[in-house]
Structure formats: structure tokens, C-alpha cells
Amino acid sequence: MQQRTWLINIRTQAEMTQEEVANLVGIKRPYYSQIESGTRRPSVQVAKKISQVMGFDWALFFESDCSDSPQKSCTA
Template sequence: MQPRKWLSEKRKDLGKTQEEIATAAGIKRPYYSQIELGSRSPSVGVAKRISKIIGCDWTLFFANNCSELEQKTNTA
């Protein structure tokens, strides 16, 4: 899988650390890091919690070959 650049960019735009997002989502930081790096996919529940925190559409976590433009549009 490819890194979720849109996710790390959105987190940084919010001024949050991986630890802060992970804690707010009820998961461990290493798991969140793996989600951001694209080495793991979150469950639907975790994707929805992270999306609510960072303000994006939770389905972006499961979109294959989703373009950066589409991701920026859906996270804006």
C-alpha cells in the first residue's frame, strides 16, 4: 500500500501529533502510524473515528488509487 499523504497533511494542518489523533480515536500511536504509512488499513469504526477528528470522509481510507485531488477535495 502507499502512504496516506493526505492523512498526515491533514493532521499536520490541524497542528496535531500522531499521539494526539491516536488517543482521541481510542487506538495506539503505532497503529495510527501504520495507518498513515499505508502499511495497515483501519477497521470501519476506526476510520470513522479518525475521520470525525480530522474532518474528512471516512471512505477515503478504503479508496483504491484515489487521486490526491480527490482526497484534497473530500478533506477540505
């Protein structure tokens, strides 16, 4: 997976640290760091919480996966 630079940009524009986001979401900072770095994919529940904290559409976490894998459906 690729680094999620869009997520890093949103967080830095919000002037939040990884620790702050992780605490508000209810996850540990290393897990959040792995989400940003692209080494882990968040669950839908965690994606929704992160998006609520930072104010964006949670589906952004999964859009690139849909375009990379034509057999996966992009609809819920």
C-alpha cells in the same frame, strides 16, 4: 500499500501529533502510525473515528482500494 500523504497533510494542517490523534480515537500511536504509512488498513469503525476527529469523509481510506481492484464494490 502506499503512504497516506493526504492523511498526514490533514493531520499536520490540524496541528495535531500522531499521539494526539491516536488518543482521541482510542487506539495506540504505533497503530495510527502504521495507518498513515500505509502498512495497515483501519477498520471501518477506526476510519470513522479518525475522520470525525480530523473532519473528513471516512470513505477516503478505501477509495484507492476500489480503483485498484475492479472486483471490489465501492458501494456500501
